[in-house]
Amino acid sequence: MHTQETTPAHGAAHPLEPTDGPLTAEELQLAFRNRGMPLEAMRYDLTTTGLHYLVVHWDIPHIDPTTWQLAVGGHVRRPLRLTLDEIRARPPTTIPVTLECAGNGLGRLSPRPVSLPWLGEAIGTAEWTGTSLRALLNEAGLLPEAVEVVARGADRGLQGGQDQTYARSLTVAEATRTEVLLAYQVNGQPLPPQHGFPLRLVVPGWYGMASVKWLTSIEVTDQPFDGFQQAVGYRYQQHSDDPGQPVQRIRVRALMIPPGVPDFFTRRRYVDAGHVRLTGLAWSGHGSVKRVEVAVDANWADAALRRPIGAFAWCQWTFDWEARPGEHELRCRATDSTGAIQPLAAPWNYQGMGNNTAQRVTVTVK
Amino acid sequence: MHTQETTPAHGAAHPLEPTDGPLTAEELQLAFRNRGMPLEAMRYDLTTTGLHYLVVHWDIPHIDPTTWQLAVGGHVRRPLRLTLDEIRARPPTTIPVTLECAGNGLGRLSPRPVSLPWLGEAIGTAEWTGTSLRALLNEAGLLPEAVEVVARGADRGLQGGQDQTYARSLTVAEATRTEVLLAYQVNGQPLPPQHGFPLRLVVPGWYGMASVKWLTSIEVTDQPFDGFQQAVGYRYQQHSDDPGQPVQRIRVRALMIPPGVPDFFTRRRYVDAGHVRLTGLAWSGHGSVKRVEVAVDANWADAALRRPIGAFAWCQWTFDWEARPGEHELRCRATDSTGAIQPLAAPWNYQGMGNNTAQRVTVTVK
Numbered sequence: 001m002h003t004q005e006t007t008p009a010h011g012a013a014h015p016l017e018p019t020d021g022p023l024t025a026e027e028l029q030l031a032f033r034n035r036g037m038p039l040e041a042m043r044y045d046l047t048t049t050g051l052h053y054l055v056v057h058w059d060i061p062h063i064d065p066t067t068w069q070l071a072v073g074g075h076v077r078r079p080l081r082l083t084l085d086e087i088r089a090r091p092p093t094t095i096p097v098t099l100e101c102a103g104n105g106l107g108r109l110s111p112r113p114v115s116l117p118w119l120g121e122a123i124g125t126a127e128w129t130g131t132s133l134r135a136l137l138n139e140a141g142l143l144p145e146a147v148e149v150v151a152r153g154a155d156r157g158l159q160g161g162q163d164q165t166y167a168r169s170l171t172v173a174e175a176t177r178t179e180v181l182l183a184y185q186v187n188g189q190p191l192p193p194q195h196g197f198p199l200r201l202v203v204p205g206w207y208g209m210a211s212v213k214w215l216t217s218i219e220v221t222d223q224p225f226d227g228f229q230q231a232v233g234y235r236y237q238q239h240s241d242d243p244g245q246p247v248q249r250i251r252v253r254a255l256m257i258p259p260g261v262p263d264f265f266t267r268r269r270y271v272d273a274g275h276v277r278l279t280g281l282a283w284s285g286h287g288s289v290k291r292v293e294v295a296v297d298a299n300w301a302d303a304a305l306r307r308p309i310g311a312f313a314w315c316q317w318t319f320d321w322e323a324r325p326g327e328h329e330l331r332c333r334a335t336d337s338t339g340a341i342q343p344l345a346a347p348w349n350y351q352g353m354g355n356n357t358a359q360r361v362t363v364t365v366k
Numbered sequence: 367m368h369t370q371e372t373t374p375a376h377g378a379a380h381p382l383e384p385t386d387g388p389l390t391a392e393e394l395q396l397a398f399r400n401r402g403m404p405l406e407a408m409r410y411d412l413t414t415t416g417l418h419y420l421v422v423h424w425d426i427p428h429i430d431p432t433t434w435q436l437a438v439g440g441h442v443r444r445p446l447r448l449t450l451d452e453i454r455a456r457p458p459t460t461i462p463v464t465l466e467c468a469g470n471g472l473g474r475l476s477p478r479p480v481s482l483p484w485l486g487e488a489i490g491t492a493e494w495t496g497t498s499l500r501a502l503l504n505e506a507g508l509l510p511e512a513v514e515v516v517a518r519g520a521d522r523g524l525q526g527g528q529d530q531t532y533a534r535s536l537t538v539a540e541a542t543r544t545e546v547l548l549a550y551q552v553n554g555q556p557l558p559p560q561h562g563f564p565l566r567l568v569v570p571g572w573y574g575m576a577s578v579k580w581l582t583s584i585e586v587t588d589q590p591f592d593g594f595q596q597a598v599g600y601r602y603q604q605h606s607d608d609p610g611q612p613v614q615r616i617r618v619r620a621l622m623i624p625p626g627v628p629d630f631f632t633r634r635r636y637v638d639a640g641h642v643r644l645t646g647l648a649w650s651g652h653g654s655v656k657r658v659e660v661a662v663d664a665n666w667a668d669a670a671l672r673r674p675i676g677a678f679a680w681c682q683w684t685f686d687w688e689a690r691p692g693e694h695e696l697r698c699r700a701t702d703s704t705g706a707i708q709p710l711a712a713p714w715n716y717q718g719m720g721n722n723t724a725q726r727v728t729v730t731v732k
Contacts, residue, residue: 014631023389023394024389026631026633027389028393028394028397029485033404033487036398036399038399038425038560040428041559048560050415051560119394158627158636194416261522261524262523263523263524264523264524265480267396
């Protein structure tokens with residue numbers, strides 16, 4: 001069995017039609033493999049590496065860093081092959097980046113696309129250290145016909161009936177943004193295997209599918225890339241035959257740390273009556289967060305916003321609540337600098353992408 | 367609302383009766399919060415901290431290490447209060463320990479206890495560094511009436527209708543085993559928040575519920591502890607009124623790294639025909655692993671065993687397989703030095719504890 005060329009005409013992003021039926025064993029299996037960030041970890045601006053959300057399409061590949069090389073080729077003047085030491089010797093940049101899975105919230109849609117059924121925890125912010133993709137592409141020299149840059153990882157498996165290695169493209173304009181990194185460290189440590197060791201792409205502002213892990217090659221193309229993860233997966237579609245629109249930047253979202261203490265099984269929250277400081281984080285891949293509002297029982301009011309920890313990272317917010325005994329519903333929603341605001345009802349689409357519906361937390365105050 | 371004394375007469379370990387019904391939203395929510403170890407991580411003797419399985423009963427508590435102290439009290443001559451620096455100044459020990467959740471495999475039982483529905487990935491091995499609980503107890507001086515040692519964590523929530531902080535006990539004999547540690551480092555780093563920062567208990571050989579995280583106190587009692595997690599939770603019961611037997615040491619188990627490459631959604635494996643080296647790990651909390659067998663289509667044969675990386679850690683095994691085209695079922699099972707062998711059919715009990723049924727992996731060989 002060999003890696004085949006991807007052929008978008010075959011296969012669908014998800015194996016089954018969206019359903020309101022029961023959760024399947026396959027969805028549960030994916031939930032155990034692909035970890036979310038427990039929302040109480042939002043108390044840390046930088047997510048502990050082990051709490052950052054993680055998606056592994058197939059298996060975590062094992063890569064020997066002593067023989068590994070990054071191939072840079074395609075429509076360039078000077079194809080390159082670089083060792084990890086050579087990449088680490090290039091000028092480094094460190095930036096905090098909020099990453100989110102494009103499928104975050106998929107499991108709350110109705111009907112539910114049958115895939116990895118994230119409930120809202122597919123988030124994390126880390127400081128990534130690496131070297132500029134733009135500088136590397138400049139060194140290789142883009143030829144005039146260059147239109148896209150395809151990043152390919154070592155991770156391999158089947159999806160939609162196609163045997164493939166994971167690959168995604170960016171336009172030349174996106175790939176040469178100064179903040180796009182080839183990252184070899186996270187939070188000051190070498191990448192652990194699950195986050196893309198030895199080298200991954202980090203594309204600030206975009207949903208996580210663009211930040212290809214376990215990089216093996218960077219290929220400059222003279223045609224738009226039509227690989228499975230670009231042309232079939234990660235699209236805003238209304239039905240299976242809809243070519244749809246590509247999923248790109250992260251939609252605005254705020255999340256709160258659920259207050260009080262939980263019940264083990266239901267995760268229902270119990271809060272002491274009196275003053276409660278609600279806190280959380282907010283982010284957008286389209287610009288800066290301009291406003292966060294909190295609703296207690298459908299009465300919306302503004303939260304206080306702090307500065308973000310970086311241009312591509314989340315910002316903290318706080319909201320003071322006088323909690324009175326009884327059952328309450330808390331919600332939060334953010335607005336970004338483009339004027340985009342989170343919807344209160346889920347923006348359904350066939351693959352369940354970009355569900356940034358305002359979070360609801362129900363609490364019992366005693 | 368205050369932490370109440372636990373009263374085992376109230377509450378049940380799980381909120382619902384075992385069922386063959388569909389997976390619930392609550393079970394899925396627990397699966398996303400409580401991460402498993404992807405089985406391909408078995409290629410590493412020591413699990414990357416971020417890939418180690420993790421159970422958090424309620425929320426990860428936030429602890430300020432500058433004000434935190436460990437209280438050692440109860441039936442001792444000299445109650446102690448120790449800062450983190452004082453604990454770190456004591457003689458350190460580092461040992462590799464395989465930990466496993468007592469509920470590992472619970473999700474595969476029929477009927478299925480309705481709790482955290484682990485499928486088999488609730489495992490991990492790390493090097494834990496800490497100081498001896500035994501030495502600390504010797505310093506405090508056990509009084510003659512001492513029978514148990516209760517470890518309590520800072521994590522708080524409801525379970526079985528009881529508001530509680532997590533607490534578990536060990537008999538004096540178990541608590542004073544030389545290998546029982548008060549650990550402040552994992553894999554050479556300070557504990558991350560999710561693994562019990564700043565201090566946790568590590569009880570080698572026992573299922574993970576004994577290794578209390580976020581320690582706040584060690585209390586010596588003159589009566590057996592009857593807290594919820596001891597008297598209600600973590601028991602081998604046949605029905606809800608059965609007092610049952612306490613869950614303690616880890617039952618023998620072998621797991622294999624699923625060979626070949628997976629399909630994204632089903633995780634079904636695809637393997638190239640020809641020679642395949644199957645590898646995996648095996649462990650037991652009751653003694654050493656003496657034998658691992660692998661079955662290809664129900665024909666059992668011995669695997670080759672390596673030495674374990676420590677007295678309380680797993681050992682690698684390998685098995686060479688000549689894979690012929692078609693559909694195949696692979697299984698593995700271990701036998702330990704007490705003669706215990708993994709069952710081929712699941713050993714059902716009411717709470718779904720200790721399900722060490724032999725793993726099955728179905729593969730398509732092309």
